[in-house]
Amino acid sequence: MTKTTAARASKTKTPLAAASPWASAPDREQQREAKRRAVLQAAAELFNERGFHATSLDDIAARLNVSKPTLYYYVKNKDEILLQCVRQGLEMTLEGIEASRQAGGKAVDQLRACMQAYADIVMQPFGMCLIRVGDEEVPEPSRTELRRMKSEIDHAFRRLVAQGVQEGSLAPCDPKMTAFAIAGALSWIGRWYQPGGEYTPEQVARQCIATLCDGVLRRVDIPAPKASRAPRKIASKTVA
Structure with missing residues (x-):
């Protein structure tokens, strides 16, 4: 090949494509989802701190x-932000309860695991938002759907309580009332818990669950009855 031919060939080569400063479609979608999640996280934190009505979009943007x-x-x-925050809290709770149930074991072990999952979630921003704001602020038809999801949580606790009674690991009780008491007590954690307070989330969950399972009355150990002694045999004297 002559120098002239080589020069012409080099001119006809396809130039290298310039690197695009824009992300690919999958990367853009991933980035958008991460930012949407950040919006919900910031909103949930502000709703918990100030209340739904006292929080504006300007506040969320500033955060x-x-x-x-x-x-x-x-x-x-x-409204859509609140709906997504509450839905996220409910979905996390249902997923945690289902994972505890799938782990197997006795009903009482599953119940404790479900209580642990529920307590953990109500101390996180989305779970706390579910408790502090609630679904009353969510417009229909989303409100009905969220309440249906809440009902699933209630019935999961009822089933485990009923199974625990049946297997003998729980004292006889009304599963419905007991489930209400358990969920109500654990839900209230989401109202009074403050991050960075005196107790860690792990300590709060452990102490609350122990109180619910073991009660608050001191159990007095009743000493076992002493074994009765056999009457002494008196040797009879032989009469001469």
Whole structure:
């Protein structure tokens, strides 16, 4: 090949494609989901701190260091944000309860595991939002759907209590009332718990579950009855 031919050939080579500064479609979707999640997380924290009505979209944007119009790329309005936060808390709770049930074991072991999962979640932002704000602020038809999900949590506790009574590991009781008492007590943690307080989440969950399972009355150990002694045999004297 002559120098002239080689020069012409080099000119006809396809130039290397310039690297695109834009992310690929899967990466863009992943980034969008991460940002949407950040919006919900910040909103849940603010709802828990200030209340739903006292929190504005401007507050959420300020927490994230973005402009208010930026939020509309990820959510429609504040009502949708609340709906997603509450739904997230419910889904986390149902997933935790189902995982505890799938682990197997006796009903009382599954019940303790479900209580642990529930207590853990109500001390996290989405679970706390579920308890502190509730579904009353969510418009229909989403409110009905969220209440259906709450009913699933209630019935999961009822089933485990009933199974525990049947297997003899729990004292005889009304499963419905007992499930209400357990869920009500654990839900209240989400109202009074403050991150960074005197107790860690692990300590709060452990002490509350122990109180629910063991009660608050001191158990007095009743000494076992002493074994009665056999009457002494008196040797009879032989009369001469």
